[in-house]
Amino acid sequence: MLVTFGDGATSEGEWHESLNFAAVHRLPIVFLCENNEWAISTHISMQMAQPDVAKRAAGYGMPGVTINGMDPLACYAAVRDALQRARSGGGPTLVEGKCYRFLSHTTDDDDRTYRPQEEVAERRKDDPVPAFEALLTGHGVLAAKEATALKQSILDEANDATDRAEAVGYAAPASLREHVYGDGYEPWQ
């Protein structure tokens, strides 16, 4: 099993209980923390005194691995190894991918109210998407023309999905009650 969460979640009691239980029973779980340094408006320095989430793994008796979350290949290798350990009966692993949240938490949040935009601009230099594209084109895995075509096909697919979603319209209000209870139980009648 692969379960994911952010840095903020690791302050929850449930998180600690889960890791302890998983380690005691050697459950086949990979706990992947996508540490983007911001839990909505709480910076990681206000979230925890130990900035490396993976170091907590030792406290529970499981392996902890910290990786560069901006490197997709390093992330692939770490999660692959952890999943193999889980599948072969080796128990759980805590993997921490250090990345960054470039935008606000959601559309209801405005990060300009709690963090300097200079920090965001500085971290933007580590943007993993153009970096990986440059890595692949630079090593001849993908030609520049193919990269352009790939991006166009992605845009086409996104546009098509948007159009189809807009065409579907809203669900009927009566459907609100579907799949809430099973076996025909309808307490609202």
Next chain:
Amino acid sequence: MGVAEAFERYGLSDERLVQMLRTMLMHRTLEARGFQLNRQGKIPFASSGEGHEAVQAGAAMAFARGRDILVPYYRDVGLVLGVGLTP
């Protein structure tokens, strides 16, 4: 480092490397689209994993669909795209 050497240690074919890039690009595109639609008043809410594309695409590539169980969180658009959810 030669072409093959840079990626050999990961055991990933060119096709799978491009697939990872595709997942990352689609992740970026769909979430930007979500913010656009919200600002246009068409959807009430969107979150963004911009910056998380690498960790999610890497994890998705390691995941064995049909064998492993995935329990993602709200910011995992790239991860679920990578394991097969369509836009």
